[in-house]
Amino acid sequence: MIGIKKIDHIGIAVKDLAKAIEFYEGLLGLKVTGTEVVEEQKVKVAFLPTGDSEVELLESTTPDGPIARFIEKNGEGIQHIAFRVENLEQALEELKAKGVRLIDEKPRLGAGGARIAFLHPKSTFGTLVELCERDN
Ligand SMILES: C[C@@H](C(=O)O)C(=O)SCCNC(=O)CCNC(=O)[C@H](O)C(C)(C)COP(=O)(O)OP(=O)(O)OC[C@H]1O[C@@H](n2cnc3c(N)ncnc32)[C@H](O)[C@@H]1OP(=O)(O)O
Numbered sequence: 043m044i045g046i047k048k049i050d051h052i053g054i055a056v057k058d059l060a061k062a063i064e065f066y067e068g069l070l071g072l073k074v075t076g077t078e079v080v081e082e083q084k085v086k087v088a089f090l091p092t093g094d095s096e097v098e099l100l101e102s103t104t105p106d107g108p109i110a111r112f113i114e115k116n117g118e119g120i121q122h123i124a125f126r127v128e129n130l131e132q133a134l135e136e137l138k139a140k141g142v143r144l145i146d147e148k149p150r151l152g153a154g155g156a157r158i159a160f161l162h163p164k165s166t167f168g169t170l171v172e173l174c175e176r177d178n
């Protein structure tokens with residue numbers, strides 16, 4: 043078993059991070075605990091904890107990144123779900139061995155120093171799945 047601990051975060055693609063934060067903070071009352079640019083993913087992200095999981099708002103930093111492409115095709119909205127795992131490398135090995143299509147064969151650097159990897163939506167019944175491992 044790959045040992046999923048919880049939903050780490052839900053990734054929401056937005057066109058304008060500042061405007062989205064106005065809604066999530068101002069109207070929903072959540073609090074942004076950090077914003078960060080993740081160059082490798084071509085995104086600027088904001089994290090807003092909700093109990094044991096977080097909302098991750100994502101704005102594209104380029105017109106050709108995965109978030110820009112997603113919005114072009116689908117409009118703004120939920121782009122991925124991220125599950126926290128104990129051991130990401132082992133999880134990826136197991137899933138690969140079972141024929142799951144991996145977008146990332148090896149962990150990459152995510153926001154907040156997390157190690158992350160994505161599973162292709164064609165292998166997960168239509169949802170882009172991120173697996174992430176954190177030290178804390
Ligand atoms: C900062 C970090 C963190 O948390 O630490 C993050 O989250 S970064 C979050 C942003 N980074 C990422 O998303 C990286 C991983 N994503 C990718 O590599 C890509 O976006 C793919 C998921 C492979 C999609 O690539 P691309 O847009 O080139 O392909 P495409 O448009 O031809 O899509 C191929 C098929 O997958 C579907 N598809 C595409 N994106 C999808 C999504 N987000 N959810 C569900 N289905 C999706 C399309 O509808 C299409 O299906 P049909 O063929 O049926 O039409």
Ligand SMILES: [Co+2]
Pocket residue numbers: 051053098122124172
């Ligand atoms: Co994410």
